[in-house]
Amino acid sequence: MSGFIVAVVNSIVFSIIGVVVFWVSFVLIDTLTPYNLWKEISEDRNTALAIVVGAMSIGICTIIAAAIHG
Numbered sequence: 510m511s512g513f514i515v516a517v518v519n520s521i522v523f524s525i526i527g528v529v530v531f532w533v534s535f536v537l538i539d540t541l542t543p544y545n546l547w548k549e550i551s552e553d554r555n556t557a558l559a560i561v562v563g564a565m566s567i568g569i570c571t572i573i574a575a576a577i578h579g
Contacts, residue, residue, distance in 0.1 A: 527573045534569050 539546045546562055549555045 523577050527570070527577055530573050531566070531569055535566070538565065 546558065550559045550562065
């Protein structure tokens with residue numbers, strides 16, 4: 510049972526680290542672009558930008574998952 514608890518704690522810790530790294534990278538990319546990504550997607554309904562940001566998010570998450578997995 511102890512090994513199971515260690516595995517669950519490790520999963521939670523790595524999940525939190527992955528989310529934090531993703532959020533920091535998203536904020537960094539949002540800062541580097543000449544416009545506010547969140548405003549463009551949510552208020553202006555820019556579908557093309559939403560697709561690009563979604564693809565970017567999947568790419569970043571794939572890199573984070575590979576780095577955490579080893």
